[in-house]
Amino acid sequence: MSYDTVVVGAGLAGLTAALRLSERGHRVLVVARGVGATHLAPATVDVLGYLGDTQVASPAASVPALVSTTPNHPYAHVPTEQLATSLEWFCTKTAALGYAGSVDENLLLPTALGVPKPSALAPRSMSGGDLRAGGRFVFVGLKGFKDFHPTLIADNLNHARLPNPIEARALELTPPSSRLGDLSGRVIAGRFDTEHLIDWLAGALEHGVDLDERIGVPAVLGLRSGDATWQELEKRLQRKVFEVATLPPSIPGIRLSDVLSSALRDGGARIVLGVRAVGARAKGGRVEAVEVVNATGTVSYPVSSVVLASGGFASGGLELDSFGATRETVFGLPLTGLPDTDRVRFTPHYFDTQPLATAGVATDDHLRPVDSSGSPVYENLHAAGAILGGATPWKEKSGTGISVATGYAAAEAVLTSAPMPASEALR
């Protein structure tokens, strides 16, 4: 089996790039060490939530301002109309989860601490938590589930700065007895999948909640059945219900990862997890093959293009050793955003922007990693997602938006440079 493109990384950026290439006829192989950070993060697509200290109402309107002050930001390599296109495309590919929202205005969704957080897109099971219109909310905790604290959420929301007044309260329910006294989100989601826990939940919420109250529940309504459970719950209760993302593992994130992975496999792409891409065989400024270590040894995959979506420090795409040296772990690409001196990697205040925060690879407008002179390292190597330098995603609330936009843009760049993949020509 030969492949046109190898995508390194199975997080949101990698899956996005792979799916876009696959649907355009490329034979795609995704290789990754694990399932990717999608399993950890809420399934929202956060394009841009904050510009400095200012909350962003419209990402479409604010991304140009971000790019003009931060010219090395990943969004600088994604044309504005392509950013919108990528989100629309994403929504059609994830139709099973019913993503709501757009690049034009941010939803304000409550976090598990009761902070209104801006997101461009959210699955419909979560988007009903949009706080912008105000109103009455009840947050429902489940006894035995330690990762959701509704009294603190409600109390914080009642003191949050919001465009319209809201009134929030907390409610704690005791799920039907289980032999488990320590319930994880996965266990509860599994019970929604297999035990019709929805009957209990709908029954418990029917009385006790006013008709005009929106009901926030922890995002544990099922892994396979999550969206269906949510729809059924709204139907039975005749009230708006929404999930609130909480600590990892993220049930909505796993759902999203599953939807994208299934679409890829259905389209004929191959995903191999538990392996490690370790380098390239290159000739004449092009990657000819990607070297991948699996359980039995090293395999060399000949390719016409590569998308590197191995993530940042969190996912192992970047590494800092104890001597202060930072490296890109797959191809040893040049990095930007490194502090001037390896002595000051971090500053003593947690909420400062840390010197190493924007480290990553720099690219040209085709998202090809470049060296210090600005020339592409390899003609046919593109990068997407958290491996890209120049952003402070957790502060900007831009991580998943960067992954979708650059994953899509990297695929488009591959398609532009290699519209007729080698495998297609052979057929």
Added chain:
Amino acid sequence: MAAQNPSLSSLEADVLVIGGGSTGVGVARDAALRGFSTILVERRDLADGTTGRFHGLLHSGGRYAVKDPSAARECIAENRILRVTAADCVEDTGGLFVSTPWDDPEYGDQFLEGCRATGVPAEEIPVAEALRREPRVNPDIRRAFLVPDAALDPWKLVWGCARSAEEHGARILPYHRVLDLEVDGDRVVGAHVRSERSGEEFRIHATVVINAAGAWAGQIAELAHCAVNVRAGMGLMIAMNHRLVHMCVNRCKRPADGDILLPLRTACVIGTTDVFVPDPDQTEIRQDDIDLLLDEGEKLVPGFRQARALHAWAGVRPLFEDTAKVADTRDVTRSHALLDHSSREGIAGFLTITGGKTTTFRLMAEAAVDAACEQLGGPRPCTTAEVPLAGSESHTLYQISHRLAAREPVPQSEEIICECELITRSRLEDTIKQRDTTSLDDIRRLLRLAMGPCQGGFCIYRAAGILHQGGQVDHAGANQTLLDFLEERWKGVHPILHGDQLRQARLDDWIFQGILDVEHLPV
């Protein structure tokens, strides 16, 4: 010196102890056990100073056997006592002294001779046997010696003493700062104190005031115009993920920087350095010292630099230098100093106990209270060598598996709030209630909450929610202690962040900033 202010409310006691480290709580407990009414004040939380920041070694005396024989004798005597009276605070790890390729193997002969002369049990074992016991230790070691070192949990020790003192009528007042000492003529008669929590100020009158403020003892003595020259020797420690060693492993050489690696509960700790600092409250961690410890760790355990470093912190040793030209300092040994200010400066009712080490805290307390007895109507016998601390009544030595063992009979009985340290919800809720605390950092010291590999990434959100749900704090209080905790935690995390622990830290960033968005909490 404060003028008498009759409007202030006041408390009375035979003995007022200043300082809530191991020495202070040891003195308070000893005095209470001897039947004296006793009050202890500490400006912050108990064990917030040097005691809570030392490496955690219960010395066998081996480290001092060559350099300081009297300290070695004290250590082995106290080691034997604490294994019985403070059993719940001691893990009997055993100690290993090894000659690495960087150490002179002949020092081992001096070491054995020193141990023999000071009564520290030491036995040379074959290198192969040492490596069988400690497979990660450098395979090129040339000699190895067993000694009865052990790991000591400083917070359990201090709280065990404090609770024991309270059971005998003492009042233990953390977060109470001494603003001034009250001096009446040539006598210290009490202190002017402020509650750091409520802001309330009051006086405590006492027949004897015992200054057990450790590296801060000079600052306290000055309030009575007494000179106590304590220098602060800063020592750096790094906690590593997992127990790279199961015994306290020392380099067999004259004590120096970075020569000890010991297991402490679920982690292990490498120490230490020794740098004089002008102000014990200003302890800046320098990258050079981090590198020094990592390099020395690499000599003991190859691959040390690739292991996960969790947290770095500095403690300050109180190093007493007697500059006073008074012969009678009652300097019991070179390792600690008991100063009677009546003989030194003519100020009665005022004693300072400083220097020393946590291993010998009980002995220091005994000496201090013996001296206090002379001003309180005559000798009363000390019983701290026999009476167990609160929590150690069964004389059962602590084992790493204790929390797991407690959990095992009903493994799914309730939520585990901190998986790293196996802290259950009820244990957390009970502690919050008992301590009546609103601070996640206090809870950390009491339960080791957030001290494992994720450094609070998961449990701190849960603990803040539980603190708020219990009604201890309103939303602003919960948010503030959460933010304070993250800021405080970062001080110890950022100097050593690299490798896999940086991955962990980035996951924590995603949790706190990406998922929860703590930066925009209302406070």
